[in-house]
Amino acid sequence: MSNSKKIKSKYPSLSIAILSLGIAVLFFSCANKIEKIKEVSSGEKLYSAEAENYEMIHSDSTIIRFKLITPKLINYDKVDDPFIEFPEGVKIEKYNDQMEQTASITSNYARYFEKEKRWEAENNVVAVNPQGDTLKTEQLIWEEEKEKIYSEQFVKIIRKDQVITGVGFESDQNLGNWKIKNPRGPLYIEVEE
Structure with a gap:
């Protein structure tokens, strides 16, 4: 049974x-x-070029405007949405007419999407504007054609007299006119006696 x-x-x-x-x-x-x-x-390789210790200088009328430095660059042009990858990080420096460095951005990883003219920097992103303000975040996106920089991640902006933190950030591409969408945490101000 x-x-x-x-x-x-x-x-x-x-x-x-x-x-x-x-x-x-x-x-x-x-x-x-x-x-x-x-x-x-x-x-089958999905990329056409790979370079190590790569440095590129962009100049205008013999004046250096930008300098890009990276330990490794890979150009993925055989994929549906071609991009250039910087798997070991990137540093971009901006120069003025006197060829003095006025701003910079560094990250441990970045990609550049040529069709959209969009940069995506990730992991330990640090940007410094001409006024000396420092932005720290884990992700930053720069849309060249819109001349806009933004992030939906936690951000910290360090100025000479204060530290501002929050979630979400947007600015012009020079980091001159910026705002934090959701400010968080204390605001520290140095007071002169």
Whole structure:
């Protein structure tokens, strides 16, 4: 005598449909993973150029305007949305007409999307504007055509007389006219006696 029980569903067609859907999802999920494995194992490079200890200078009328320095650059131009990756970080310096450095930005990782003319800096992002204000965050996006810089992450702005923190940030591309969307924490002000 067997102790097993048969469970009879009230809606057998619904049970079959759910089971079929589950098998289909599993099959397509595995098929997609297999295609990804085939792509990676085919040896096809998704990038056309890779450089180490790369330095680029942008000048206008023999005056240096920007300088970009990175330990590693990879140009992914064989993907749907081409970009340049800086996997080991980047430093960009801005210069005035006297070729004095007036501003800079550094990060441990960055990408540049050429079609959108958009920079994404991540991990330990530090930007300094011409007034000497320092912005620290974990993500910063610069849209060149809109001349706009923003972040949705926690930010800290260090000025000569105060420290301002909050979540969310936007500014012009020179970090001159900025605002924090949701200010947080104490505001420290040095008082002269």
